[in-house]
Amino acid sequence: MVTLIVNKQELQVDEGKTLLQVCLDNGIYIPNLCHIHGTDNPSASCRLCFVEIEGEDKPIPSCTVKVKDGIIAKTDTPSVRRLQRTAFKLLMSVHRVDCGHCPANKKCELQRIAKFLKVGLKPKYLELRLKETEVDESHPFLDYYPNRCVLCGKCIAVCKDKHGRAFLTFAKRGLDTVVSSYGETDANLPCSKCFACIRICPVGAITSKDSPRQT
């Protein structure tokens, strides 16, 4: 057991967990998109779970910090919020905001984070840069919406974890990056029953061909 202080609240937790996980477990919400429960190897790619820790000169992503005795962390300082709002606006600058037609509406992590950070879903001052393809229907069982995707990579990680190899991958790069199932057109894919990627997706970027409303 280790003892740490988060937002002046003392927590007694097991060793080995990440600070983000501990906070979430104890009802302290920190915005996050790419965090997967129980992974030792965080991608730390969404840049949302910043906290300030006493003794560190800059905010750090809480998913990369293992808890240890004596950590004094704050999750709601102005510099943390500034980083989170900027990261969130950048994410929304490549996101098609069309919640009414999105299966993730009302359970979408982006909506939750926007509400939590008190920012709008439309990025002010940033140019909206959408991808040309609205939906990729090449997979036999799944549809993929590039303009909804936040590229957190959780679908790829969960697929690899479940099946030993990923049937999804990141393709291209920079602003063109997408999740792709290129070449995986075999009708015997486990995808017809698995749907782990749909369940883990925080934003509804992957839907099932059978029931497009399912998330």
Next chain:
Amino acid sequence: MIQENSLEEEKLILDDIASRLKAFGREREELIPILQMIQERHAYIAEDAIKMAAEYLGIAICEVYGVATFYNQFRFHPPGKNHIKVCLGTACHVRGGDIILENFERKLEIRDGETTPDREFSIERVACVGCCALAPVSVVNETVQGHMAPSKVEGLILGFKIEKEKAEREKKKSEPAQ
């Protein structure tokens, strides 16, 4: 006819790749050297070549695709007869190189990295060809075209089309004589 030709051509390419794959190990770190070999020998990586590489290394097809699309050096379309390189290096970028690229793309109705269906033209974006004083620069079939402008794009493409028509006319003329 064209279809048959290209199918035959593709078979030759795949046979060549298959024979050369044996020189590589089967570890996943061999993936990029394999892709480079294919690109070097055939100037592009065909869909079936991706499948072949995946099968040889025992990794997912989509993983090979993910790696290959990450790097600019790999192309997925055969080069056209007239290969157009548009420079988007710093100097050309400042002088509007992206507008030149867009002009070529719109005129030929393809994106950068693609080839027209008749295999006449292909477009590639490059970063600096070493003559920044002439920015914006394009390289068309090894000829450097400096101070590019939208009108020059039209002129170049029109020139190639006229040349092609002329060659066809002459071919027709000479045929009955044979």
